[in-house]
Amino acid sequence: MSDLNSTQKGVFVEFTKGFWKENPIFVMLLGMCPTLAVTTSAINGLTMGLAVVFVLTCSSLIISIVRNIIPKQVRIATFIVIVATFVTMVDLFLKAFLLDLSKALGPFIPLIVVNCIILGRAEAFASKNGVMRSLLDAVGVSLGFTVTLVILGGIREILGMGTFFGMVVLGERFEKWVVMLLPPGAFITLGLLLGAKNIIDRRLAEKRK
Amino acid sequence: MNIRLKMVLILTLFACISGGVLSLVYIVSSPLIEANVLKEQDRSIFLVVPEAKTYDEVEKEAVTYFNCKDESGRTVGIALPAKGNGYQGVIRLMVGLTPDLEKITGVAVLEQVETPGLGGRIAEKDFQDQFKGVITDPAVGWVKNQAPEKKTDIQAVTGATISSRSVVAIINRSIQEIKQVL
Numbered sequence: 001m002s003d004l005n006s007t008q009k010g011v012f013v014e015f016t017k018g019f020w021k022e023n024p025i026f027v028m029l030l031g032m033c034p035t036l037a038v039t040t041s042a043i044n045g046l047t048m049g050l051a052v053v054f055v056l057t058c059s060s061l062i063i064s065i066v067r068n069i070i071p072k073q074v075r076i077a078t079f080i081v082i083v084a085t086f087v088t089m090v091d092l093f094l095k096a097f098l099l100d101l102s103k104a105l106g107p108f109i110p111l112i113v114v115n116c117i118i119l120g121r122a123e124a125f126a127s128k129n130g131v132m133r134s135l136l137d138a139v140g141v142s143l144g145f146t147v148t149l150v151i152l153g154g155i156r157e158i159l160g161m162g163t164f165f166g167m168v169v170l171g172e173r174f175e176k177w178v179v180m181l182l183p184p185g186a187f188i189t190l191g192l193l194l195g196a197k198n199i200i201d202r203r204l205a206e207k208r209k
Numbered sequence: 210m211n212i213r214l215k216m217v218l219i220l221t222l223f224a225c226i227s228g229g230v231l232s233l234v235y236i237v238s239s240p241l242i243e244a245n246v247l248k249e250q251d252r253s254i255f256l257v258v259p260e261a262k263t264y265d266e267v268e269k270e271a272v273t274y275f276n277c278k279d280e281s282g283r284t285v286g287i288a289l290p291a292k293g294n295g296y297q298g299v300i301r302l303m304v305g306l307t308p309d310l311e312k313i314t315g316v317a318v319l320e321q322v323e324t325p326g327l328g329g330r331i332a333e334k335d336f337q338d339q340f341k342g343v344i345t346d347p348a349v350g351w352v353k354n355q356a357p358e359k360k361t362d363i364q365a366v367t368g369a370t371i372s373s374r375s376v377v378a379i380i381n382r383s384i385q386e387i388k389q390v391l
Contacts, residue, residue, distance in 0.1 A: 040325060069219065070219055071212060071215050071216045071219060073212070073216055074216045074219065074220050077220055078219065078220055078223050081220070081223045081224055081227050082223065082227070084227070085227040085230060085231055088231055088234070089230075089231070089234050092234055092235060092238040092239075092242070093238065095238070095242045095245065096238040096241035096242050096245065097241070099245045099249070103320070160325070161325075178324075178325070178327060181325040182324065182325070
């Protein structure tokens with residue numbers, strides 16, 4: 001994937017792979033803490049995802065630019081400084097403009113610093129590839145993360161509260177599945193989605209044969 | 210260049226740039242963040258002491274409270290920030306009291322991490338509104354699965370007795386504390 005030549009198609013793959021083939025949650029199983037903890041509603045998932053989009057895109061951009069001047073002995077420390085800078089910016093931004101969301105996400109925004117998706121992409125991709133490819137990779141992977149979080153949060157919100165992005169979708173008579181909002185609901189939903197993705201992948205592979 | 214020197218220099222350089230950028234962001238955002246905190250405080254105080262138009266912060270022997278006044282400057286109530294443990298984590302409340310501390314004029318749950326859908330319902334209006342007019346002497350109490358008969362009681366959220374009891378306990382403790390200093 002990252003060893004593809006720089007044809008137009010090759011570059012575009014860097015962007016699309018994050019959504020399915022190398023989806024950070026379903027395939028790489030990275031960033032599980034925020035995935036399980038904040039997806040109690042679709043809006044929480046979306047905000048968390050967009051915060052990761054900002055942090056990953058900005059830090060991948062900077063890291064791919066400066067990758068050749070960083071001595072490899074201190075690369076992780078330097079990456080963390082860069083990532084932490086952008087995370088702090090997001091944290092301050094949310095506190096200044098979206099206080100309620102900032103409270104709902106609690107410590108999980110500052111914890112993006114140690115989110116393995118970010119450091120994983122920095123180490124595995126941005127530190128080895130040029131600016132253009134690193135950007136496409138970062139945006140693709142983080143948007144894939146966002147979409148997955150919204151799906152997870154959406155399912156849990158619909159079944160647990162009967163709403164989607166705060167709008168009532170299941171009527172008054174719907175008995176809310178409180179368990180979906182609790183930690184077990186996160187594991188159950190994630191497990192079922194992972195299984196579903198694997199089934200689809202297998203079917204597709206069989207068809208290709 | 211000596212690799213050790215280079216390591217130190219590069220990391221220092223990045224740390225300095227990062228520090229510089231973040232201080233700029235902080236300078237821009239900190240007034241907005243402070244304004245947000247104040248706005249939230251205003252909203253909760255005026256919610257729990259509905260007659261209040263202005264308030265002063267008072268600190269007396271480690272107890273902080275807000276002296277609420279109407280347009281003419283008459284004290285119409287006291288808003289008391291309170292904090293304590295719930296079922297899963299810290300619950301922060303704003304408690305509104307009459308100036309003689311005899312009656313609760315309102316309670317607002319500012320922060321809680323109770324179980325969503327069960328204990329989390331202490332943040333709902335129905336639960337909080339029960340506290341309006343509750344008598345604080347000798348202590349606020351709670352009952353389960355029935356409407357309260359005594360004027361000092363509220364009804365616990367069904368299935369969330371611990372969270373409800375915690376709210377009541379936090380209120381009682383802070384009223385005790387303020388009674389000692391006023």
